[in-house]
Amino acid sequence: MWLLYAAAAAFCFGMRAILYQWSSRKPLDRNLMLLGVFLCGTILTLAVNAFLGQPWTRGAMTGMAMGTFSFVANMAMYRGFAVGKASLVAIITALPPVVVAAGAYALWHETLNVWQFGALCVILLGIIVIRYSNDLKLSNLKGAQWAVLAMLGFAANDLSSKQSQLWSAEVLPTLTTMFATGSLLFFAVWFKTSVREKPRAADLDSPEATASVARSAGSTASAAAETKAAAETKVPAETKADPGRPPRWPAWRTLLWGMTVGLTNASGMMLILPAFKLGAAGLVSAVIATNVLLILLFTRLFLKERFTRPQLLGIGVTIAGVLLLRLME
Numbered sequence: 001m002w003l004l005y006a007a008a009a010a011f012c013f014g015m016r017a018i019l020y021q022w023s024s025r026k027p028l029d030r031n032l033m034l035l036g037v038f039l040c041g042t043i044l045t046l047a048v049n050a051f052l053g054q055p056w057t058r059g060a061m062t063g064m065a066m067g068t069f070s071f072v073a074n075m076a077m078y079r080g081f082a083v084g085k086a087s088l089v090a091i092i093t094a095l096p097p098v099v100v101a102a103g104a105y106a107l108w109h110e111t112l113n114v115w116q117f118g119a120l121c122v123i124l125l126g127i128i129v130i131r132y133s134n135d136l137k138l139s140n141l142k143g144a145q146w147a148v149l150a151m152l153g154f155a156a157n158d159l160s161s162k163q164s165q166l167w168s169a170e171v172l173p174t175l176t177t178m179f180a181t182g183s184l185l186f187f188a189v190w191f192k193t194s195v196r197e198k199p200r201a202a203d204l205d206s207p208e209a210t211a212s213v214a215r216s217a218g219s220t221a222s223a224a225a226e227t228k229a230a231a232e233t234k235v236p237a238e239t240k241a242d243p244g245r246p247p248r249w250p251a252w253r254t255l256l257w258g259m260t261v262g263l264t265n266a267s268g269m270m271l272i273l274p275a276f277k278l279g280a281a282g283l284v285s286a287v288i289a290t291n292v293l294l295i296l297l298f299t300r301l302f303l304k305e306r307f308t309r310p311q312l313l314g315i316g317v318t319i320a321g322v323l324l325l326r327l328m329e
Contacts, residue, residue, distance in 0.1 A: 002279030005271045006287035012268030014294030017077070017093070019261045021298075024082035028249040028257070031190035034074055036258020038067075038186055041179030041266035043259075049172035059169030060177050066160045067181025073153025074182075075189075080146035092147035097124060097289050099155035101282030104162065110280055119321050123286045126318030158276070158285045165277040175269050290318055 023033060080089040097120065104110040112120065164174045249257075275284045293315060 002275045002277075002284060003287060005275035006279065006284045007290075009268045009271035009275060010288045010291040011294060012264050012271065013288060014291030016261065016264040016268065017081075017291065017295050018298045019264065020074075020078050021081040021295075023257065023261065024078060026249065027246050028254040029190065029194075029251070030075075030078055030082070031186055031193055032251060032254045033258035033261070034078065035183060035186035035190055036255040036260075037074070037262035037265050038071075038179045038182035039255075040259035040262025041269065042176060042183055044263070044266045045172050045176040045179060045270075049176065052172065054170035054172045056173045057167075057169055059164055059167030060173035062160055062164035062167065062169055063174040063177025063179075064181045066157050066164070066174070066178040068185065069153050069156040069160060070178065071153075071182045071185040073150045073157060076146045076150035076153060080144075080150060084144065084147065089144075089147040089150075092144060093150045093154065095124070095151050095289065096155035096158055097282055097286035099152065100158045100285040103155065103159045104281040107159065107163075108166070108281075110282070112280060112282060116280065116283055120282060120286050122321030123290065123318055124321075126314045126316070126321055129314030129317060155285070158272075158281060158288075161273055162276045162281040162284075165273060171270060171273045174273065175266070178269070179266070286321075293318060 024030075077089065077093055080093070101112070101120065272284070272288065275288075296315070
């Protein structure tokens with residue numbers, strides 16, 4: 001049963017990554033969008049628990065650690081998609097099983113039998129082969145540092161999730177704590193950034209600043225004209241500099257879109273905790289990492305990144321590893 005939960009979670013997280021990649025190309029506030037993602041999870045888990053009435057225990061406080069690690073991982077993954085190649089970021093963020101398996105052994109002495117270990121290796125081999133021959137070199141690793149940070153954050157989140165289940169924490173209270181913690185962190189970052197940007201924007205839009213810039217260029221007449229235009233129109237400096245740039249999404253639209261994306265994140269987390277409760281942490285994390293297959297399918301269909309033969313081989317090996325796990329369950 002854990003395999004079914006993990007596979008469903010992998011699909012949800014794959015959809016989340018696709019939506020992150022799409023959102024990273026849009027003119028929106030990253031922090032506000034991610035605030036919407038976690039705010040949606042908070043509201044959803046509170047609403048569902050209002051009907052189910054799962055009890056709050058001390059174990060649910062593990063959600064604070066989960067929220068912190070998830071905050072770091074989501075920030076890093078989103079940034080990676082914004083500056084790097086989607087498939088490269090997807091592959092690196094799919095490697096937490098290595099860290100999770102090692103952490104589970106160190107923390108709880110959780111071991112795998114020969115077949116389980118073999119299936120884990122097959123899955124990881126498939127993921128590595130997918131990217132082995134596709135320009136994976138030092139000159140083409142843009143965004144990799146963010147992807148590695150995201151990988152470590154997701155691994156720590158997986159280990160915290162497993163710990164919450166070992167402490168018999170209920171799913172919904174734990175997730176509510178997690179999403180609320182993440183919401184507070186993203187709100188703090190967004191608020192700090194927005195407060196910092198407002199005076200800067202006001203300074204750029206002021207007639208004095210415009211006149212000063214123009215005078216430094218040695219054109220008094222054009223400075224007067226530009227100052228008058230700035231005073232009358234109040235057009236932001238960045239818009240004047242780049243008329244073809246699409247307007248930035250308003251706050252309400254960004255937050256609403258983030259909450260829409262949050263449905264995939266919340267659904268995945270609701271599935272991942274039962275999977276960790278029933279299965280070995282390293283194996284569950286490995287199955288969830290196969291969400292990379294969905295991401296690669298997206299990059300092929302919509303971003304027109306072609307599959308090479310090694311990639312196709314890697315996809316086949318990864319699927320074979322999951323099937324091997326199913327046979328050995």
